[in-house]
Amino acid sequence: MSTAKISGAPTGMVDPTATRESTPGHRFPRNLRNLWKLRSPLVPAVLLGASAFILYTLFSWLQWSSYAIRSWDLGIFTQLAKDYAHFQAPIVSIKGDGYNLLGDHFHPLLVLLGPVYRVFPSAFTLLVVQNALFALSVVVLSNLAIKHLGRIPGVCLGIGYALSWGLASAVDAQFHEIAFAVPLLALSLSALLEEKWRKAWIWAALLVFVKEDLGLSVLVLGLVMAHRSRKPAGLWLAVWGVGWFLLSTAVILPSMNPSESWAYSSQLNLGALFSDPLSLLNSEKVATTFLLVAITAGLCLFSPLTLIVIPTLAWRFLSDLEYYWGQEWQYSAVLMPVVFCAAIDALARRKVLDSAKLRLLSAVAIALIALALSSHYAFGKLNDAGKNFPTTHNVEAANALAAVPAGVTVETDITLMSYLVDRHNVYWIGNKNPAPQYVLIDVSSRSGVASNTAAMEAQSRFPGTHYVTVHADARFQVAKRD
Structure with missing residues (x-):
C-alpha cells in the first residue's frame, strides 16, 4: 500500500503494515531495521576487530608467559605508566638515574596509560592496551572498506590489514608509543576519505603528541587534505604538524634531556646520503619499500595518501642504524593504516578499477598476500607455539x-x-x-x-x-x- 493511499484512506481504516511495525512486541520495528541498515558495515568490522584483538593478545600472552622479552622498552614504558598512575613525572630509572622520559621522545599522550595502569598494575597491561588500540584501527579501517567497497571486499581488506606485517612486527616488539598513533591515523584518514574534514583535522592533530617525528607525517597529511578539500584547513594542519616538530625537537626535548639536545638528531645522516646516494638502494630498504606496496597488491600507488609514508621512511632510511631499515620492530606499524587507506581510496575510485569483479579480486588478493606473508613474520610463530614460546625455564x-x-x-x-x-x-x-x-x-x-x-x-x-x-x-x- 503506497503512502498516498494510506493518507487518503477513509477515517478508521488501519494500515496493517503500519500496525505490525508500531506494535511494541514486534521483533524488528521500522526504526530499528533502519538503524541496522545504517550500522550494518560496523557489525563485521567489529567482529574483525575483536578477532584481531584475540589474536594479538594470544601472541602477547604466549610471549609473556614464556618470559620472551624482546627489549628493554616494555620495562621503560611500564615505569612511565607507573609514574603517571601516581600523578608523577615519568622518571625512568632504566634509562638512567633521574632520567625524565619526556626528554627522550615527545609523547605526552602516553599520560592516558596512567589510569589504566592504576587499575591493572602490570607490564602485561601495556601489551593489552596496545593490542586494543591496534584492534580499534582494524574496526575503523574495516568499517571504511565495507562501506565503500561492499561487504566481501571490505572484509578482505580488513583481514589483510589485521594480519599485515607491520602490525605483526609491532605486536612482537611489545609496547611502544606508536600504539596510539595507529588508531589516530586510521581515524583521521578514514574521516578524510569520507570528506569529514573537521574530524580528520582533529584526529591528525593529536598525532604530534604521540612522537615528535609524526609532526612531519601530519605536515604531509595536511597537504593531502588541502589538495582534496580545496580548503585552507589542510594547510593549517600542515603548519600545526611542522610547528610541533620544530618546537619539540628544538626546545622541549633538549630542555628535558640530560645532554640538552634532541637525542636522535645525530641519527639523521644527510652527509652519508649526499656522498653515497646509492645507499638508499640497500637491500633491506628496498625490501621494506617493496613490501609496503606489495601488502596492498600495488593499489596504494594509485592514491596520494601514500605520500604520508615518506617522512617515516625518510628518517629511517637516512639513519645509520640498520634495524630501522627492515620489517622487524615497531617502526612500520604507523605505515599500515596509510597504505591500506590508500588502497581503499584507489579501489573506491572507478578511474582505477572500473569493474566490480576486478575490485573484488583485488581485495581477495590483498587478504591472500597478508595470509601468505604472515607465516614469514611474527604471527608465523603461532604455528609452533611450543617451540617458539618455550616454558622450560x-x-x-x-x-x-x-x-x-x-x-x-x-x-x-x-x-x-x-x-x-x-x-x-x-x-x-x-x-x-x-x-x-x-x-x-x-x-x-x-x-x-x-x-x-x-x-x-x-x-x-x-x-x-x-x-x-x-x-x-x-x-x-x-x-x-x-
Whole structure:
C-alpha cells in the first residue's frame, strides 16, 4: 500500500503494515531495521576487530608467559605508566638515574596509560592496551572498506590489514608509543576519505603528541587534505604538524634531556646520503619499500595518501642504524593504516578499477598476500607455539623473581626486567647507577660461571659495597647488598 493511499484512506481504516511495525512486541520495528541498515558495515568490522584483538593478545600472552622479552622498552614504558598512575613525572630509572622520559621522545599522550595502569598494575597491561588500540584501527579501517567497497571486499581488506606485517612486527616488539598513533591515523584518514574534514583535522592533530617525528607525517597529511578539500584547513594542519616538530625537537626535548639536545638528531645522516646516494638502494630498504606496496597488491600507488609514508621512511632510511631499515620492530606499524587507506581510496575510485569483479579480486588478493606473508613474520610463530614460546625455564625465572622482595632497588639485565618493574625500582645494568639493594642477572649464556658471579661483579661496579648471593641456579643469580 503506497503512502498516498494510506493518507487518503477513509477515517478508521488501519494500515496493517503500519500496525505490525508500531506494535511494541514486534521483533524488528521500522526504526530499528533502519538503524541496522545504517550500522550494518560496523557489525563485521567489529567482529574483525575483536578477532584481531584475540589474536594479538594470544601472541602477547604466549610471549609473556614464556618470559620472551624482546627489549628493554616494555620495562621503560611500564615505569612511565607507573609514574603517571601516581600523578608523577615519568622518571625512568632504566634509562638512567633521574632520567625524565619526556626528554627522550615527545609523547605526552602516553599520560592516558596512567589510569589504566592504576587499575591493572602490570607490564602485561601495556601489551593489552596496545593490542586494543591496534584492534580499534582494524574496526575503523574495516568499517571504511565495507562501506565503500561492499561487504566481501571490505572484509578482505580488513583481514589483510589485521594480519599485515607491520602490525605483526609491532605486536612482537611489545609496547611502544606508536600504539596510539595507529588508531589516530586510521581515524583521521578514514574521516578524510569520507570528506569529514573537521574530524580528520582533529584526529591528525593529536598525532604530534604521540612522537615528535609524526609532526612531519601530519605536515604531509595536511597537504593531502588541502589538495582534496580545496580548503585552507589542510594547510593549517600542515603548519600545526611542522610547528610541533620544530618546537619539540628544538626546545622541549633538549630542555628535558640530560645532554640538552634532541637525542636522535645525530641519527639523521644527510652527509652519508649526499656522498653515497646509492645507499638508499640497500637491500633491506628496498625490501621494506617493496613490501609496503606489495601488502596492498600495488593499489596504494594509485592514491596520494601514500605520500604520508615518506617522512617515516625518510628518517629511517637516512639513519645509520640498520634495524630501522627492515620489517622487524615497531617502526612500520604507523605505515599500515596509510597504505591500506590508500588502497581503499584507489579501489573506491572507478578511474582505477572500473569493474566490480576486478575490485573484488583485488581485495581477495590483498587478504591472500597478508595470509601468505604472515607465516614469514611474527604471527608465523603461532604455528609452533611450543617451540617458539618455550616454558622450560619458567620455574627458574619465578624462583629468581621470588628472591627479590617488593619495594627494593634492583639492577638487572633485560631478561626479567619487565617482570620486576611493577614492584621494584629497576635499573639497567649497562648504565652508571647508584648502588642497588639487589642485583639480578641472567648467566645462562656464560661459561664457567661461579655461584657468586653476580655478587662479585656488583662489588666491582660499586667499590666499597659488599654483596652476598641469595639465589643461584644455572640460569639466574640474585645478590643482595650486605
